[in-house]
Every structure is written in C-alpha cells, then in structure tokens.
Amino acid sequence: MNTQRKIPTAAEVLAQQKRDHAPGGLMKPAVPAVAPKPSLPAVPDTRTPVQSYLDDIAPASIVGRMVKFGKDGTFITNDDGETIADSIDFVALCDQTLIGYIKFNGEGTPPDRHMGLLYEGWRMPARDTLGDTDVRQWENGLDGKPADPWQHHVYLVLQSVETSELFTFVTSSTTGRRAVGNLLRHYDRMARTNPGEFPVVRLKVGGFNHRDDRVGWVSTPVFAVVGRREKDAGLAKPDTTPSGDLNDAIGF
Numbered sequence: 001m002n003t004q005r006k007i008p009t010a011a012e013v014l015a016q017q018k019r020d021h022a023p024g025g026l027m028k029p030a031v032p033a034v035a036p037k038p039s040l041p042a043v044p045d046t047r048t049p050v051q052s053y054l055d056d057i058a059p060a061s062i063v064g065r066m067v068k069f070g071k072d073g074t075f076i077t078n079d080d081g082e083t084i085a086d087s088i089d090f091v092a093l094c095d096q097t098l099i100g101y102i103k104f105n106g107e108g109t110p111p112d113r114h115m116g117l118l119y120e121g122w123r124m125p126a127r128d129t130l131g132d133t134d135v136r137q138w139e140n141g142l143d144g145k146p147a148d149p150w151q152h153h154v155y156l157v158l159q160s161v162e163t164s165e166l167f168t169f170v171t172s173s174t175t176g177r178r179a180v181g182n183l184l185r186h187y188d189r190m191a192r193t194n195p196g197e198f199p200v201v202r203l204k205v206g207g208f209n210h211r212d213d214r215v216g217w218v219s220t221p222v223f224a225v226v227g228r229r230e231k232d233a234g235l236a237k238p239d240t241t242p243s244g245d246l247n248d249a250i251g252f
Helices: 010-020 049-057 174-193
Strands: 065-069 075-077 090-092 098-103 112-117 150-160 166-171 197-209 217-230
Touching: 065 217, 150 174, 166 174, 174 197, 174 217
Parallel strands: 065 166
Antiparallel strands: 065 075, 090 150, 090 197, 098 112, 098 150, 150 166, 197 217
C-alpha cells in the first residue's frame, strides 16, 4: 500500500532553517545541559510544640548542673570544677537521653542544634545534610587538624540518690559516647526484665594504653551499675544488693 509523502511548504522549510541554523548560515553549536546544583534536603523538625517552645526559650537543654569528664581523668561539675566522688550513687534517667549535632558559633552567639530524645524515637540527621562539608573551610582543632564544626553530642541525665539533685553528663568524645552507649545497652536489657526501673550508677574511671607510646595511658569515663531503682520510687532507697542487677554491671 502506497502512502503519499507530505511535501513541506516554503514557509515550513524557512521556519525549520531558522530553528536549525545560527545567523550567517552556521550550525548552532550544541549547548551541553548543565545539571542544577542539588540543594541539601531540609532536616525534618520532629519536635513537639512543647519541645519547640522550650528550645526557643531555653536552648541549652541541660537539666540541672552540667557534668563533664575532665582532661585529668575525673568527673567534674562544670560550674565550679569540683570533682565528683566515685562513691556517690546516681539514678541514670536513661529515657531522657538527648542526642544530636551541635555547631558552636563563637562567644555571644547561640549554637545551632539538631538534637532530640533518643527514647522518643528521634533519629540523628545524616551529617551531610547539615552543610559545612568543605574540610578546607574548617578551623583547626586542638590537634592542629581541621575539626568538623558539627559535633556529635550525647546528654545523659543523672539524679543524685542522696539529694535528688539533677545533673547532665555532656560529652562529644568517642570514649564518652561509648560509655553512655554501654550504659544504654544495659538499660535496654533491663527494659525486658525490669521495665519499670532505672539503673543506679557510680561515676568511675577506666582507661587503656594508647597504641602510640607517646600518648600512653588514656583515661575514660565509666558508668558502673551498682543497682536499680523503680522509676516512680521518689526518694526511696535504691536496690543495691547483690541481686539488684549487679550481675549485669558494666565493668571498668
């Protein structure tokens, strides 16, 4: 079956030539397509209205007094630099553990935070979604090497058994986060056997010999589990008997 081919009109040919050719009769060079620069995905805000409001008026997120693990290998209260004795019992309020990233912006400027409560389902954003990924723009840290401005922090809330005073252990070091992680693993095991209780801990010091002999001994924080306490026990004395979960204590 023959089909009749349509012959373009002069006007159609002229229009096609204008589309295909540059002025002067030269073929237009192909222009490579430039892919748009991808934008960083927004970090989802999973906070409740209450959390959002409190973050605005009290962004520090520190409950009570701040506790840090000092360079000399001791736990200290940040406001006065006093050492915390390793004989003091604390209830570890593990379900209030706060995790996330913090970027400090210099003196007088509030830090940027992406943090949430671990046991309320908050997940840390991927590091590359926060920006500041060009290592060449990073300032040098204490070791003289570029330091990531976004630091991975963990906040662990502790309550004194004796006085009910609240403290928050704050850490961004690898060994500090590992110490909290070990405690939270213990808490997760307790959740299966004793779901209505918190671990009772003492702030101990562990350590290891660094593989670099010039560094030597490295002190590390340890949360030694010495018992457990009911979550709604108020000021009741915690169970620190040998049967009080001590067989699952975190060693140091």
